[in-house]
Amino acid sequence: MKNKIDSKLGALRQRKRHGLMAHIVVGYPDMATSERILLSLVDGGADMIELQIPFTDPIADGPTILKANLASLEAGTKVADCLEFARRMAPRMGDVPLLFMTYINIPFSYGLEKFCTDSASAGISGLIVPDIPPDEPQEHYHELATAAGLHPVYILSPSSTDERIEVIGKYASGFVYCTARVGITGARESRMAGLKQFTGRVRRHVSVPLALGFGISNAKQVAQVRDIVDVSVVGSKVIDTFNSAPDTHSGLEAVKNFIGGLRD
Amino acid sequence: MDYITDSFSHRGHFGKFGGRYVPEMLIPALEALEQAYLQARDDKKFQDEFLHLLRTYSGRPTPLYFAANLSKQLGGARIYLKQEGLGQTGSHKVNNVIGQALLARRMGKKRVVAETGAGQHGLATATVAARFGFECEIFMGELDMARQRPNVFWMQQLGATVTPVTYGTRTLKDAVNESIKNWIENLEDTHLLVGSALSAHPYPSMVRDFQSVIGREVREQIMEAEGRLPDCLVACVGGGSNSIGLFHPFLNEDSVEMVGVEAGGFGIPSGLHSARFQGGRLGIIEGYKSYFLTDEDGQTRTTHSVAAGLDYAGIGPEHAWLHDQGRVTYTNVTDKETLAALGLLMRTEGIIPALESSHAVAEAIKRAPKTGRDKIMVVNLSGRGDKDIFIVAEALRDKEWLDFLERKVQEGFPDDEK
Structure with a gap:
C-alpha cells in the first residue's frame, strides 16, 4: 500500500501547489479540544499534520510547545491515549497523512518495534523524532520504522555540514524537514536570507521533497519560500493563535482562518 | 577483565549506554x-x-587526609578523606x-x-x-x-x-x-x-578525563601514606563526575572495591528519592542512554534529595555500564542519614562537607564498622558545606539562625533609610 505522505506530496507536485504541514500537541489543551483543533486545521486546508506525543523533556522545543507538552501531561495524557487518538482520527482525515512527532525516549520506552507497528496500524504515516540520528548504531530506528511502512522524517538545519547532509540524504524517506534557522521551535521570525543557499546544499544530496519550518508564521513568509521548498510547516504559531482567542469556539475559527490564509 | 572503555572508538558508547x-x-x-x-x-x-x-589557580593537589578520630570512633577501616572542598570554588x-x-x-x-x-x-x-x-x-x-x-x-x-x-x-x-x-x-x-x-x-x-586528576592524585597520595592501594573507594553519585574521577584510575585494580552512593531522599519506599538504580528504567534522555527515573511511558519522574546536586533523574552512562558489569557497587543513603553523617564528621574531624559529599560519608559510616582495621577506605569529599548553611540550619531547626534571619530582614539594608 502506498504511503499517504507520498501520495500527498505527489499530488501537490502535480498540481504545482505548495503544501502546508501543521502541528498539534495531543491532549492540549485537553483531548477533546485537540481533536477539534486537528479538524479545524484540516478544514483550513492543512495537507499534513504532526501529532506531537507530549514528553517531559522536549529539548528541541521552545516555550510555546514546551508548555503545551507539560500541560497535556499534567492533564494525564498517556502514550496509549495518543495512539488511540490517531486510531480515532485517521479515518476522518481524507487524504491528509498524520505523523507522530515526539522524542526518542517515548518510542524507546514503549518498545521501538512495537511503537512503529502500533503507529502504522493506528493510521500514522510517518515519524518525526528529532533526537535519534539515523546513523546512531544501536537502535535500528530507521529500519524498524520503514519495515512498519512509516516514513522516518529527518531534520536538517543551516548548521548541517555537507557531510551530515550527505548522511541524511542516504536515509531520507518521505521528505526532509529543513529548519529555517538554527534554534529551537517557536514563532520567532526567521531571517529568510541565505535560505536558498541552504536548500541548494540540501538538494545536492537529497532527492525527496523538502519541508521548511521553525519561525514560519505568516503568508508573506510562505510566499517567500514556496518556490524553494514543497511544504511549509507551522507549529508554535497554531498554538499561539488558538491561545490568543477569547474562547474555544473562536480559537478554532482563528486556527482554521490562519491556515486558510497562509497560501494567500 | 578490562574496565577501561575507549568510548571514542565506539561513537560514545559504553556498552549499550551513552551515545549521541x-x-x-x-x-x-x-x-x-x-x-x-x-x-x-x-x-x-x-x-x-x-x-x-x-x-596555581585551584590549589591542587588537594590533600588526602587520614581521619584518625572518625576511624577510631567507627572502629574499622582506616578512613582517608580526599578533600576536594579545599580547592578554588569549594568543590571538584x-x-x-x-x-x-x-x-x-x-x-x-x-x-x-x-x-x-x-x-x-x-x-x-x-x-x-x-x-x-x-x-x-x-x-x-x-x-x-x-x-x-x-x-x-x-x-x-x-x-x-x-x-x-x-x-x-x-x-x-x-x-x-x-x-x-x-x-x-x-x-x-x-x-x-x-x-x-x-x-x-x-x-x-x-x-571524566578532566576529573580523573582526583583518582590519580589519590593513587600517589595513598602510596605515599600507606605504601599500597586502598581497599575501598566511596563517592556520591549525582550525574557522577566526582565518583568517576575518583574511580577511573583504579578500575582495572581488582583489589579495589568501589561504592557509588545515590541519594535515597525520604527513603526508597517513599518514591521521593534520586536513586536511579532503585527502580530506574533504561532510557534515552538529554542526549544519552542510561538509567533514568521515569514512569512506564518514559516521562521523567519528580526526584528528591536534600542535596540539590544529587537531585537528578539520570546517571552518567559510564556508571550505568560499570553497574551492569558489576564492577562498582551502587547503594543509597537517606536525607536523614546524610545529615547525621554531616554532624558526625564536623564533630570528630572539624570538617564541614557539602550535603552531596555527606552521602559518601554516611555510607562510610555504615561500612567502616564491618571492615577490618587493616583495611583502607578512601572517601571523596567532593565539596565543602558552606553553601548549605540555609538547608542545614533549617533541617536542624536552629532557632538562633532563624532569629538572625528575621532580625536581618527587619533591619533591611542601612542605606534604604536615606
Missing part, C-alpha cells in the same frame, strides 16, 4: 568539540597549561570547568553556558569565566535557586547571568534542558560547559 542522541542541528557542534578535545588531549602544551592552572567541579574553559578558548568561543543544581558547577563556571573573560549564563531551576541562594549570589557577583528555569520539576534536569536549548540557539560563539559526566558524546568521556 541529539537533534541533528547539534551533531556538527558535537563533532567539532570531539575533534578539538582529542587534539587537546594529545597536546602536551594544553595538558601542561591545564595542570598548571589546577596547581572546578577541575572540569578549567579543562573545558581552555578548550572553549582554543575553539575561539566567547561565551559559556552551563546548568547547575546545587550551584557548585555554576559557581565554578562563573569563576573560571571571569578568569578567562567569557560571557557567562547559568541556568538553574527555580527550586534550586531558592535553596542554594549563597551560590546564586556569588555567581551574580562574579559577573554571570543566572537564569531561573520555571517549568517542569524546576531542578537540575530542567536546567540541563534549558542550557542545551540555549546552546542550540547560540552555536556560533558559545560553548556548552556540561558539569557532569553525562549528556551526549563526547561530554561523559571528556568530563
Whole structure:
C-alpha cells in the first residue's frame, strides 16, 4: 500500500501547489479540544499534520510547545491515549497523512518495534523524532520504522555540514524537514536570507521533497519560500493563535482562518 | 577483565549506554568539540597549561587526609578523606570547568553556558569565566535557586547571568534542558560547559578525563601514606563526575572495591528519592542512554534529595555500564542519614562537607564498622558545606539562625533609610 505522505506530496507536485504541514500537541489543551483543533486545521486546508506525543523533556522545543507538552501531561495524557487518538482520527482525515512527532525516549520506552507497528496500524504515516540520528548504531530506528511502512522524517538545519547532509540524504524517506534557522521551535521570525543557499546544499544530496519550518508564521513568509521548498510547516504559531482567542469556539475559527490564509 | 572503555572508538558508547542522541542541528557542534578535545588531549602544551592552572589557580593537589578520630570512633577501616572542598570554588567541579574553559578558548568561543543544581558547577563556571573573560549564563531551576541562594549570589557577583528555569520539576534536569536549548540557539560563539559526566558524546568521556586528576592524585597520595592501594573507594553519585574521577584510575585494580552512593531522599519506599538504580528504567534522555527515573511511558519522574546536586533523574552512562558489569557497587543513603553523617564528621574531624559529599560519608559510616582495621577506605569529599548553611540550619531547626534571619530582614539594608 502506498504511503499517504507520498501520495500527498505527489499530488501537490502535480498540481504545482505548495503544501502546508501543521502541528498539534495531543491532549492540549485537553483531548477533546485537540481533536477539534486537528479538524479545524484540516478544514483550513492543512495537507499534513504532526501529532506531537507530549514528553517531559522536549529539548528541541521552545516555550510555546514546551508548555503545551507539560500541560497535556499534567492533564494525564498517556502514550496509549495518543495512539488511540490517531486510531480515532485517521479515518476522518481524507487524504491528509498524520505523523507522530515526539522524542526518542517515548518510542524507546514503549518498545521501538512495537511503537512503529502500533503507529502504522493506528493510521500514522510517518515519524518525526528529532533526537535519534539515523546513523546512531544501536537502535535500528530507521529500519524498524520503514519495515512498519512509516516514513522516518529527518531534520536538517543551516548548521548541517555537507557531510551530515550527505548522511541524511542516504536515509531520507518521505521528505526532509529543513529548519529555517538554527534554534529551537517557536514563532520567532526567521531571517529568510541565505535560505536558498541552504536548500541548494540540501538538494545536492537529497532527492525527496523538502519541508521548511521553525519561525514560519505568516503568508508573506510562505510566499517567500514556496518556490524553494514543497511544504511549509507551522507549529508554535497554531498554538499561539488558538491561545490568543477569547474562547474555544473562536480559537478554532482563528486556527482554521490562519491556515486558510497562509497560501494567500 | 578490562574496565577501561575507549568510548571514542565506539561513537560514545559504553556498552549499550551513552551515545549521541541529539537533534541533528547539534551533531556538527558535537563533532567539532570531539575533534578539538582529542587534539587537546594529545597536546602536551594544553595538558601542561591545564595542570598548571589546577596547581596555581585551584590549589591542587588537594590533600588526602587520614581521619584518625572518625576511624577510631567507627572502629574499622582506616578512613582517608580526599578533600576536594579545599580547592578554588569549594568543590571538584572546578577541575572540569578549567579543562573545558581552555578548550572553549582554543575553539575561539566567547561565551559559556552551563546548568547547575546545587550551584557548585555554576559557581565554578562563573569563576573560571571571569578568569578567562567569557560571557557567562547559568541556568538553574527555580527550586534550586531558592535553596542554594549563597551560590546564586556569588555567581551574580562574579559577573554571570543566572537564569531561573520555571517549568517542569524546576531542578537540575530542567536546567540541563534549558542550557542545551540555549546552546542550540547560540552555536556560533558559545560553548556548552556540561558539569557532569553525562549528556551526549563526547561530554561523559571528556568530563571524566578532566576529573580523573582526583583518582590519580589519590593513587600517589595513598602510596605515599600507606605504601599500597586502598581497599575501598566511596563517592556520591549525582550525574557522577566526582565518583568517576575518583574511580577511573583504579578500575582495572581488582583489589579495589568501589561504592557509588545515590541519594535515597525520604527513603526508597517513599518514591521521593534520586536513586536511579532503585527502580530506574533504561532510557534515552538529554542526549544519552542510561538509567533514568521515569514512569512506564518514559516521562521523567519528580526526584528528591536534600542535596540539590544529587537531585537528578539520570546517571552518567559510564556508571550505568560499570553497574551492569558489576564492577562498582551502587547503594543509597537517606536525607536523614546524610545529615547525621554531616554532624558526625564536623564533630570528630572539624570538617564541614557539602550535603552531596555527606552521602559518601554516611555510607562510610555504615561500612567502616564491618571492615577490618587493616583495611583502607578512601572517601571523596567532593565539596565543602558552606553553601548549605540555609538547608542545614533549617533541617536542624536552629532557632538562633532563624532569629538572625528575621532580625536581618527587619533591619533591611542601612542605606534604604536615606
